[in-house]
Amino acid sequence: MxxxxxxxxxxxxxxxxxxxxxxxxxxxxxxxxxxxxxxxxxxxxxxxxxxxxxxxxxxxxxxxxxxxxxxxEPFDEHRVGLHHLAFHVPEREDLHTWVAHLDAVGVEHGGVQELFLEAGHGVWLRDPDNIWLELYWLNADYFMQRMREHHRARRAERVGGQQ
Incomplete structure (x- = not known):
């Protein structure tokens, strides 16, 4: 928390x-x-x-x-340390522009996918050392709602604790 x-x-x-x-x-x-x-x-x-x-x-x-x-040895996200590196894109549609760019420059990727853990969408790829990279769009509305819920709950705890 x-x-x-x-x-x-x-x-x-x-x-x-x-x-x-x-x-x-x-x-x-x-x-x-x-x-x-x-x-x-x-x-x-x-x-x-x-x-x-x-x-x-x-x-x-x-x-x-x-x-x-x-x-x-190449990078392995299963060892302690970095799991992956992510870069945020401003709009969900930008991911499709990235896919077209990666295709044009010959970089393998997984296409646009829904990201269940992060409530958004992303494109996964690996660099020459096998480092796992993500281009992602975050559903900011979802996270802002979760943040508001968190702050309301904390406020309620503080008010409840003063009685």
């Missing part, structure tokens, strides 16, 4: 992903999802070469990192 005393967040802005081949992954994220390379960095003590990719329409970034030592 959410704690109202926790400071607010304003969305996610970036994620760092470890990849096996920095150039291959950079090409894929730029071609498939429309990211642009904005920075390369190699902090000596890190053991990584990093490349920052920015999506100009979402103001979100992905930092791809290739370790100095080889990483052989």
């Amino acid at each position: 959410a704690d109202d005393s926790v400071p607010p967040l304003n969305g996610g802005t970036h994620i760092n992903l470890t990849v096996r081949d920095l150039d291959r992954s950079t090409d894929w994220y730029c071609r498939a999802l429309g990211f642009t390379v904005v920075r390369d960095a190699r902090p000596v003590e890190s053991g990584f070469t990093f490349r920052t990719l920015l999506h100009s329409r979402a103001l979100t970034s992905i930092v791809l990192g290739q370790a100095d030592r080889p990483v052989e």
Whole structure:
């Protein structure tokens, strides 16, 4: 349950992903999802070469990192850590535009599907390292109603506790 005393967040802005081949992954994220390379960095003590990719329409970034030592095994969402990475689209119809784009650039995907856990619709795909990605539209009306119900229940608990 959410704690109202926790400071607010304003969305996610970036994620760092470890990849096996920095150039291959950079090409894929730029071609498939429309990211642009904005920075390369190699902090000596890190053991990584990093490349920052920015999506100009979402103001979100992905930092791809290739370790100095080889990483052989592909991503597996069944291990502890990241399960998948999701990007929100403004309108449900935008998912069909994404499907057409992914088809045009030769990226495999699962088509537009209803998302039962999140009350919306999404398109599932995998990057070159098998990282599971989701393009999704969230049914905001559904979640806003759930949030209102949550706040009403909390208010009722506080009022009931004062009597």
